[in-house]
Amino acid sequence: MKKLTGTLFVICSLGMVLAPSVCAESDEEAAAKGLEIAQAAQDAKEGFGNYIAKQVMVLKDRKGRESKRELRVQILELEEQGDRLLFLFDEPRDVRGTALLIHSNENQPDDQWFFLPATNRVTRLNSSGQSKSFMGSEFSYEDMNPPEVSKFTYKYLRDEPCDEFNCTVSERVPVTKGSNYSRQVVWYDDEAYRVWKIEYYDRRGDHLKTLTVNDYEQYLDEYWFAQTMVMTNHVNGKSTTLNWSDFEFQVDLDEDDFTQTSLRRTR
């Protein structure tokens, strides 16, 4: 706690110059406000039911060489439990037919199963693999899974302009074990609570990666989904651009499509 107060002190010292009113707030108020924003952002995203979409990942290394990954994703929202996710790998060819099933859990590590087409085998993935790179990209398994509100503690930091919007900036600290991050700093616009940027700090507290989010489009007259996400790794100089397309909402998907039985049927 002492450490946290120290951090807050540093942030407030900086903040004092820019927005003195912010730092008049106590730790508790900053935490409550942070949670409130995260919850509002979550509420704004909730209710789409389910969707399918295509993802194309372009991996770029320090020298500018590129490599491509293609996958399809299916997501189902559940009322009482965490979301269900299914990733179907199409490219490169050697991983074609591989599928990843994720059952998100609210306060504990997710359940993850892989389907390996060569042997028709379903195998459980180690939950400690959250920090594992997703298909060699700069996104980790943890980054690919939209986080549940209950998986973090929060702290509101400040307001600042971002492009044409006004953004609120808050910090979140993972509470579940196995996260690769000590904290994340998130930029939400105050219009529709869309995420525009996330800074990821590693366990030592160093700035590891930055995610920038762009090209938001509205679906079902209500929900905003980004088409472009760029994850830049500041340590190894690599980056990954994730392009979303072909969104289809409220398709014929239910819990039966996210079981170990359906996983065997994915190809």
Add this chain to the structure above:
Amino acid sequence: MSRKLFRLIFGTYLSLSAGVGIVSASDSIEFSGTIALEPRWFWDQSLFGSDSRNKGLSNSVFVMPEVDAKLSESTSVRLVGFYRYDETDRDRTRGDVREAYLVHYRPTPLGELEMRVGLGRVFWGATESHHLIDIVNQTDLVENPNEEFKLGQPMFHVTLSTESGIFELFGLPFHRQRTFPGPTGRLGFPFEIDTDGVLYEHDEEERHFDVAFRYSHTFGYLDVGISGFVGTNREPIFVPNFGLDFPLSFSPLYTQISQTSIDLRLQHSGWLLKFEGSRRTGALNRLGIEEDYSAFVGGFEYSYFSLFGTVVDMTLVTEWSFDERRERATTRFDNDLFVASRFSFNDFQGTTVTASVLLGNDNDSAIASLEFSRRVSESVSVALELVLLNQIAADDVLFPLKNDSYLEVGLTYGF
């Protein structure tokens, strides 16, 4: 391949092809597949056999075409063919229909019901080193001595997925014979196997209708499976043909067995614990005497991510396999320790390296292997497999393979 089986497979294939034909006009049909060059290099002369089992390079190539077709939202067909040409082993040059099935599923008040008919591949199990309980499909042993490759099994397969678990029932109307390397092939037996003179304990021979069931469920971080099988054994025992033949040949004999088994996977704070246990009755032991037995394989998997601050992940696997028949066991997993380490480099090319060793606790046998795989383009990948068999003890079931260490270099193109 027997004529009866050929007719069965070909019949299934034709009727499914007709199904595919109906939808081929639409875009719900997908063709894909794999072509691979897989030369193997054996640097030692075989321990047994004639000059025909020479050391040196043995070229081989296989093609595996796949067709996936959606007949409706909840009905689909999958066809997977396989053909391998092998330069030195005539028995390794062969074709198989790996999969040719129709699958349909629908919701019911109890849960989702899935029905599958045709040739399929079913995997049961949890562990890495040894697939003790995986019995539905026959092993395609001529493909690779690691027993990972399986022949397509004719089956009726019904799955009911309920809130309290997944219930599966299998009807298996036809038994497929295990494949073996031929007289001129490496990794073979010291004697000739008479696959035309195969023997069955049951009068109905390969037509015996086998049945199997499986119940599996997830309790929190624990996956549990309970399975049963009654029917013709997949693992043969060899019976000498005392007759005029010289040299003496052996016929595979398949007895009627029953097997009950349990498999577990438990995830706990970074550890993955795995276990398979089975009880089998009706099988013959290494001495050719009927002996009921229990066997198990169990161990753990632990992964270190971002090793030494790099993007490399390392997974350690340790498993112990035990067969209470010990020296009378028909497999090499009588009392052995398996240790493996897998490195994933998380690079563009998806490079992985796996090193493993299987150590006998009852003898001094050691089998080591090193595998490497890497993509060279979006559709081409290269794989190396080095298998060292020269440390096999004289009393080991695998002793005939003592001089069959090899290096395989695979170049695979996916389309």
